[in-house]
Amino acid sequence: MRNTIGFIGLGKMGLPMARHIATSDQIVVGFDTSPERLAIAREAGLTVTAGLEDLLKSSAILISSLPNDEALLSVSEQICRCAVAGSIYIDTSTVSVEASATVAEQLKRAGIAYLRCTVSGNNLMAEAAKLTVMVSGDHAAFEACKRLFRCWGEACFYLGQADQAKLMKLSINLMINLTSGMLAEALSLGQKGGLAWSDMWPVIEASAVGSPIVKAKAGALSKRDFTATFTVEQMRKDVGLVLDAGKSLNVPLGLTALAAQLLSSASASGYADEDYAAIIKVVEKASGLG
Structure with missing residues (x-):
């Protein structure tokens, strides 16, 4: 039954x-x-x-x-x-x-x-x-x-x-968020130096850093499509939980704290409901691009 x-x-x-x-x-x-x-x-x-x-x-x-x-x-x-x-x-x-x-x-x-x-x-x-x-x-x-x-x-x-499963999920989301921060800086550096946005993506996908999450984001982002699969605000909430866990366990999460600031900037810039990868646009603006 x-x-x-x-x-x-x-x-x-x-x-x-x-x-x-x-x-x-x-x-x-x-x-x-x-x-x-x-x-x-x-x-x-x-x-x-x-x-x-x-x-x-x-x-x-x-x-x-x-x-x-x-x-x-x-x-x-x-x-x-x-x-x-x-x-x-x-x-x-x-x-x-x-x-x-x-x-x-x-x-x-x-x-x-x-x-x-x-x-x-x-x-x-x-x-x-x-x-x-x-x-x-x-x-x-x-x-x-x-x-x-x-x-x-x-x-x-x-x-x-x-509660190991809850902590494991937070740890994975930490890495996902830092991946978007890595892309934001790398793409901005390349564009500022004269590389075309559309030329960088196939190289990134084929390189040693072409992880599953990078490849999953590449299709939309290579067309500058920031339609959300997971929004800036949703990631802000999760990163807040990550930072709280770090404080509770006495683990320094400096990179995560910096990424949290980029998410706050993205939200303040009007990207709250876009994909969390919209932090790329924050770094671009700070670099004088666009």
Whole structure:
């Protein structure tokens, strides 16, 4: 007999993740606080509900994709109040380690297994089921849910019993953000010295620094298309979490702090809703280009 899986948060990441599970012959019911997102999910073929409390009571497995710490803490409180003891809660949100640890304590008291299941990749990779999945928490729950994680991508890693997955996601986003900073300076230097924007990109892709993230960004950026897969403001939020983690763990994150300033400049320059790579335009302006 199949159990109901409740999926909370049907945004640009949550919706395709929920749909992939539903198409793997699982019973999935989605919830979102936005009527617009519920309508989009319904049109996409997902079963949805506007009643969170009933969903929490009827689901053996709960999954969430949430925007921030506050949303996670709120959902966790409701899960502790309504969900059945023995159920499993999987959170895929990018949040602080501190908030996740608080949730872990709440769920432990309620008798609910907690898996921190962060994913690396953008909404296009979510649509294509090519996310990298990082999980920590209760190992028995991980083994029970491993088949679900494979719905989101082939690469799946179990990292430990606590909040290692949350910290791993922050570490990866640190590197992604610094990659955009590296590109900003390199491209500005090349242009100022007379290299054509369109000539630099094929060389960068073919070079030793042509990493998967660089190649993924090259198609759009080589045409100066800064349409967001992940916005400046979203990256600012994540980098803030990274810096908070560094402070908590006494790890100096000087390069990350500088990159955070570039993101602030990008937001102040009107690029808040563009792709986080818009920091390239900030460095260009500072270099007297354009």
